[in-house]
Amino acid sequence: MLQLNMTVNGQPVSGQAEGRTLLVQFLRDELGLTGTHIGCDTSQCGACIVHINGDAVKACTMFAAEAAGAKVNTIEGQANADGSLNRIQQAFQDNHGLQCGFCTPGMVMSATALLRHTPKPDESTIRTYLEGNICRCTGYHNIIKAVLAASEQDAFAQNPR
Amino acid sequence: MYDFELLTATSLNEAVTALQNEETQALAGGQTLIPTMKQRLASPERLVSLTRIKALQGVTVTAKEVVIGAATRHADVAVQAAACFPALADLAGHIGDPAVRNRGTIGGSLANNDPAACYPAAVLACGAVIETNLRRIAAEDYFDGMFGTALDDGELITAVRFPIPEIAHYEKFVQPASRFALVGVFVARFDGVVRVAVTGASQMGVFRWAEAEAALSNEFAPVAIDNLAIDPAELIADAHAAQTYRAHLVAVMTKRAVTAAHR
Numbered sequence: 001m002l003q004l005n006m007t008v009n010g011q012p013v014s015g016q017a018e019g020r021t022l023l024v025q026f027l028r029d030e031l032g033l034t035g036t037h038i039g040c041d042t043s044q045c046g047a048c049i050v051h052i053n054g055d056a057v058k059a060c061t062m063f064a065a066e067a068a069g070a071k072v073n074t075i076e077g078q079a080n081a082d083g084s085l086n087r088i089q090q091a092f093q094d095n096h097g098l099q100c101g102f103c104t105p106g107m108v109m110s111a112t113a114l115l116r117h118t119p120k121p122d123e124s125t126i127r128t129y130l131e132g133n134i135c136r137c138t139g140y141h142n143i144i145k146a147v148l149a150a151s152e153q154d155a156f157a158q159n160p161r
Numbered sequence: 162m163y164d165f166e167l168l169t170a171t172s173l174n175e176a177v178t179a180l181q182n183e184e185t186q187a188l189a190g191g192q193t194l195i196p197t198m199k200q201r202l203a204s205p206e207r208l209v210s211l212t213r214i215k216a217l218q219g220v221t222v223t224a225k226e227v228v229i230g231a232a233t234r235h236a237d238v239a240v241q242a243a244a245c246f247p248a249l250a251d252l253a254g255h256i257g258d259p260a261v262r263n264r265g266t267i268g269g270s271l272a273n274n275d276p277a278a279c280y281p282a283a284v285l286a287c288g289a290v291i292e293t294n295l296r297r298i299a300a301e302d303y304f305d306g307m308f309g310t311a312l313d314d315g316e317l318i319t320a321v322r323f324p325i326p327e328i329a330h331y332e333k334f335v336q337p338a339s340r341f342a343l344v345g346v347f348v349a350r351f352d353g354v355v356r357v358a359v360t361g362a363s364q365m366g367v368f369r370w371a372e373a374e375a376a377l378s379n380e381f382a383p384v385a386i387d388n389l390a391i392d393p394a395e396l397i398a399d400a401h402a403a404q405t406y407r408a409h410l411v412a413v414m415t416k417r418a419v420t421a422a423h424r
């Protein structure tokens with residue numbers, strides 16, 4: 001067993017893991033942060049995306065020990081301080097950017113990473129950036145609209161198909 | 162996941178020493194190895210992680226060469242090589258998806274030598290040199306069929322040295338489910354001499370298209386290869402594309418790469 005220390009959503013945390021423990025298992029089973037979902041477990045779907053030192057990564061395809069000492073951000077850390085939805089989350093709700101919600105944590109984490117370095121992405125940039133996030137429900141259009149809205153752009157002006 | 166031991170090396174020496182043991186395998190970004198282990202297609206007893214070895218990371222530029230540390234992530238190559246070798250940065254910036262690029266490394270990609278991987282096309286088209294802890298291997302001698310390389314057991318790629326072409330471009334026809342190359346073509350010109358490397362197409366892995374190289378060295382324009390065709394016989398056939406379609410795509414991707422090639 002390894003004793004792992006990292007900063008998760010701004011809080012120092014400590015937990016036990018084996019070498020084989022995936023980051024997503026550590027977050028869900030050891031820390032109880034079940035907002036990070038496991039969709040495919042084969043690095044295809046993006047439901048497990050979290051941020052490591054600001055970079056979006058698939059937590060199902062990284063060992064927990066590799067995140068030792070890192071700043072990890074998950075969907076649980078995204079809401080505003082008063083518990084209300086942040087701008088991006090609210091935009092997903094307002095634009096019907098989710099149906100079953102299974103892909104949503106990964107979508108929000110990817111969108112957050114995108115908007116951090118590209119504050120006003122166009123539609124094609126958003127679609128390309130979200131290539132690693134699969135949604136079985138929405139057909140993506142409303143997700144694209146949500147990201148446009150979150151970046152304070154008019155979704156209809158850009159005419160998402 | 163089955164049980165194994167995970168070591169974290171902080172120096173190249175530590176990693177090389179750990180790899181003396183034949184049950185130990187290197188772990189870089191894990192974007193290929195972890196899925197492979199989950200499927201039990203690989204089951205090493207011990208992994209030694211390279212991700213904390215500073216000496217294996219980063220892009221260094223000289224007048225004629227770009228040297229990329231083996232554990233440099235695709236996302237970092239996309240940014241750090243953008244000014245000195247835009248075609249390579251562009252290739253790195255289109256591997257998989259952003260999360261894959263934030264973990265996956267050039268060394269892992271080249272060690273794995275997936276027949277549909279992107280970097281092998283750049284390495285072969287540029288005549289890059291693979292540096293290991295033991296020796297330097299020319300691109301021509303490095304790739305050895307699908308998933309095969311010249312690396313010995315326990316040998317570690319430390320860096321890849323790319324001569325910088327006058328102009329170059331990588332054009333990839335994406336296989337939409339895997340996001341690997343259904344066919345990818347890297348075209349590079351050095352002092353008027355053109356090299357063309359094709360990935361994703363052949364059962365033998367990445368290869369150079371000699372006829373196109375000769376024609377394009379003569380005239381660097383898409384029309385130069387109008388009358389050339391790849392023999393489909395040795396190409397990959399799968400659910401995504403038949404051999405004849407892949408052969409067609411090789412020519413189309415080559416023409417697009419020539420059209421788009423720039424400094």
Ligand SMILES: Cc1cc2nc3c(=O)[nH]c(=O)nc-3n(C[C@H](O)[C@H](O)[C@H](O)COP(=O)(O)OP(=O)(O)OC[C@H]3O[C@@H](n4cnc5c(N)ncnc54)[C@H](O)[C@@H]3O)c2cc1C
Binds near residue numbers: 187191255
């Ligand atoms: C969804 C998805 C999409 C992808 N799309 C593409 C794509 O479009 N194009 C593409 O080219 N690739 C693609 N990949 C593969 C990706 O580029 C991987 O990052 C890469 O193939 C392996 O790099 P890694 O650092 O993750 O290596 P790992 O998975 O850690 O290791 C792979 C192999 O290399 C060995 N190894 C690692 N580093 C070294 C070293 N320095 N010396 C010797 N051996 C070493 C390991 O022991 C292992 O056998 C994709 C992967 C995924 C999951």
Ligand code: FES
Binds near residue numbers: 037039040044046058
């Ligand atoms: S669960 Fe990690 S990519 Fe699907």
Ligand code: FES
Binds near residue numbers: 098104135136
């Ligand atoms: S909302 Fe159901 S998978 Fe995306």
